[in-house]
Amino acid sequence: MPSSSLSTLARLDPEEIVDDPQMGFGRSGKSSISSVVFHKLPPSETLYLETTTRIKKESMHSFMDFQVWDFPGHLDYFDPAFDVDNIFDEIGALIWVIDAQDEYLDAINRLNTTILNLQHSYPNILVEVFVHKVDGLSDDYKSDTFRDIIQRVQDELSDAGYENPPVSYYQTSIYDHSIFEAFSKVIQKLIPQLPTLESLLNSLCANCRIEKAYVFDVLSKIYIATDTSPTDIGSYEICSDYIDVVVDVSEIYGWDRPSENGNADESIEETGNNDAESLITMERKGNNYLYLREINKYLALICLMGDDSPAEKKALIDYNVGVFQEALAQVFPR
Structure with missing residues (x-):
């Protein structure tokens, strides 16, 4: 059987639970993705995950609350036997996972059928294809497969009368940072405060001569915002790995982190001056310094800086990061 899977993310709201159901053909990797991204399961251990046979709902508590729904791949969720409104009514984005190593024509057919059903009843839902x-x-075959899938989806939707459907495409793997990068892009589309966050990060970069700044969700290593300068995967990988290092070292010395179920409830104001902070020097062309500052229990600011020594402008950086932190507290009250 060809492998694909479908997942959905509800619109992010600071005061509400966000749904993230996952559906589609079996063995495409949807459960592995969820386990790696949201539960820090090593990719090698996903080989032992059982096939999903029932809908699984897991609550995730971070800077915003949301749920991950893992759906079995063999069911038709537009069948009258299902309460379609209950599944899709609160959804902001649908993630469809296609196994690039398997025969994917049936997966594309089901994807297009799903898109057409959504366009009829839920036209505002974004469709994200992994x-x-x-x-x-191989690099050549990977590119050819990616282009072929995009072309087939677009051709079928065009034949059905949809010239520019809200569909985005990503190449992903749980064995590198691409799955986190893809999830970051999807999550950002669902954050209504994203323009405000980008503006704040742009101001911070301009005032402190920072070359690139990210706001990361520490638990998942998804970045919820970055400044509007060009983003490259290398910078993201360095920042993502740096989070693991800082968290691991900090926990040795009693840094209280929330569990993956998010039991910590301290607000930004309550953390006060106990925020973790780190600055390292790198031997990397272009970006010589990496700065991390804990914003609250869930979010961390990571900045890449160039040749100027941060020690010479530490007071300026600390002041502007403090202003940024206060502004972020107003954007995300929890």
Whole structure:
């Protein structure tokens, strides 16, 4: 059977639970993705995950609350037997995972059928296609497969009268940072405060001569915002790995982190001056310094800086980061 899977993310709201259901064909990797991104399961251990046979709902508590729904791949969720409104009514984005290493024509057919049903009843839902397991393909074959999937989806939707459907495509793998990068892009589309966050980060970068700044969700290593300068995967990988290092070291010395179920409830104001902070020097062309500052129990600011020594402008950086932190507290009250 061809492998694909479908997942959905509800619109993010600071005061509400966000749904993230996952559906589609079996063995495409949807459960592995959820386990790696949201539960820090090592990719090698996903080989032992059982096939999803029932709908699984897991609450995730971070800077915003949301749920991950894992749906079995063999069911038709537009069948009258299902309460379609209960599944899709609160959804902001649908994630469809296609196994790039398997025969994917049936997966594309089901994807297009799903898109057409959504366009009829839920036209505001974004469709995010993860062309998954690309790590096992050569560069040329990976590119050809990616283009072929995009072309087939677009051709079928065009034949049905949809010239510019709200569909985005990503190449993903759980064995590198591409799955986190893709989830970051999807999550950002669902954050209504994103323009405000980008503006704040742009001001911070301009005032402190920072070359690139990210706001990360520490638990998942998804970045919820970055400044509007160009983003490259290398910078993201360095920042993502740095989070693991800082968290691991800090926990040795008693830094109280929330569990993956988010039991910590301290607000930004309550954390006060206990925020973790770190600055390291790198031997990397272009970006010589990496600065991390804990914003609250869930979010961390990470900045890449160039040749100017941060020690010479530490007071300026601390002041502006403090202003940024206060502004972020107003954007995300929790």
